[in-house]
Amino acid sequence: MASSKTALYTALAANVGIAATKFIAASITGSSAMLSEGIHSLVDTLNELLLLLGLNRSKRPPDQKRPFGYGREQYFWSYVVALLIFAVGGGISLYEGITHIQHPEPVEDPFWNYIVLGIAFVLDGYSLITAWKAFNAKRGSQSLWSAIRNSKDAATFTVLFEDASDVLGLIIAFLGVFLGQVFDNPLFDGSASILIGILLVGVAGVLARESKSLLLGEGVDAETAQQLKALTEADASVQKALRIATIYLGPEEITLAQDVVFQNDLTTDDINKAIVRIHAAIMKSFPSIKHAFTQPVAMGDTTEIR
Numbered sequence: 001m002a003s004s005k006t007a008l009y010t011a012l013a014a015n016v017g018i019a020a021t022k023f024i025a026a027s028i029t030g031s032s033a034m035l036s037e038g039i040h041s042l043v044d045t046l047n048e049l050l051l052l053l054g055l056n057r058s059k060r061p062p063d064q065k066r067p068f069g070y071g072r073e074q075y076f077w078s079y080v081v082a083l084l085i086f087a088v089g090g091g092i093s094l095y096e097g098i099t100h101i102q103h104p105e106p107v108e109d110p111f112w113n114y115i116v117l118g119i120a121f122v123l124d125g126y127s128l129i130t131a132w133k134a135f136n137a138k139r140g141s142q143s144l145w146s147a148i149r150n151s152k153d154a155a156t157f158t159v160l161f162e163d164a165s166d167v168l169g170l171i172i173a174f175l176g177v178f179l180g181q182v183f184d185n186p187l188f189d190g191s192a193s194i195l196i197g198i199l200l201v202g203v204a205g206v207l208a209r210e211s212k213s214l215l216l217g218e219g220v221d222a223e224t225a226q227q228l229k230a231l232t233e234a235d236a237s238v239q240k241a242l243r244i245a246t247i248y249l250g251p252e253e254i255t256l257a258q259d260v261v262f263q264n265d266l267t268t269d270d271i272n273k274a275i276v277r278i279h280a281a282i283m284k285s286f287p288s289i290k291h292a293f294t295q296p297v298a299m300g301d302t303t304e305i306r
Helices: 002-029 032-058 073-102 111-139 144-150 154-182 187-216 222-233 268-285
Strands: 238-250 253-262 289-296
Touching: 002 032, 002 111, 002 154, 032 073, 032 111, 032 154, 032 187, 073 154, 073 187, 111 144, 111 154, 154 187, 222 238, 222 253, 222 268, 253 268, 268 289
Parallel strands: 253 289
Antiparallel strands: 238 253
């Protein structure tokens, strides 16, 4: 969680300064690509604030209204961020690009664009490195795409995608301004704005899909489920763990429910004590499991996990 906040604060600080300088440069030069980049950074600034809001609200303790806590607040706000990138960032960039192509205007004094793009590239590059380190800290040996698909920390991979799109957007904006100047053709600038819009729409689509999946509820992977089964069956009072169901309520908050067949000669008190032992063993090995529920069942009452 600390690494997620570090990446968020770094990205927020970078985007506030970058957005202001991009808008100033766009007003001086009339560059459509620079205006799109300014909008991009402004949207990113708002996104970081919303992600921080989600992180803070997700820490609220359980209450009568939300007995399992507010962990999913992070997933909700990550989904909102994806929609904002799509509708505001991508939509306005596409609109600006199409308008600039329909009514082309030459870019005046592109020198300031290059200065701002250079400063923005340094700041966004540093923010991307910070986000990459935070993501890698939780990635382990997984491939990049597998780590994104399996990640339960929506804030971290959202900032990573944002920062990566920022850097790519800056490269596209630079090419639009540079080629427009070299060939004395303002259509390059408008085309760059359209490409930035397409980039943002694509990023928003990926983020929306991943955030939606987390919001609807994801469980632990098959390997972890088997480890939970083994921990349960390691208790001498257990015959079989027939079904294990898990759901992430937050990046570090899992709820577990399982059906367990106990030995036939146990009393109710023996079973209750066994359940306490099992839960203690599971939570020791998997601290992210905050809630555990075990239902004693007879053999054949439910389907065995495999």
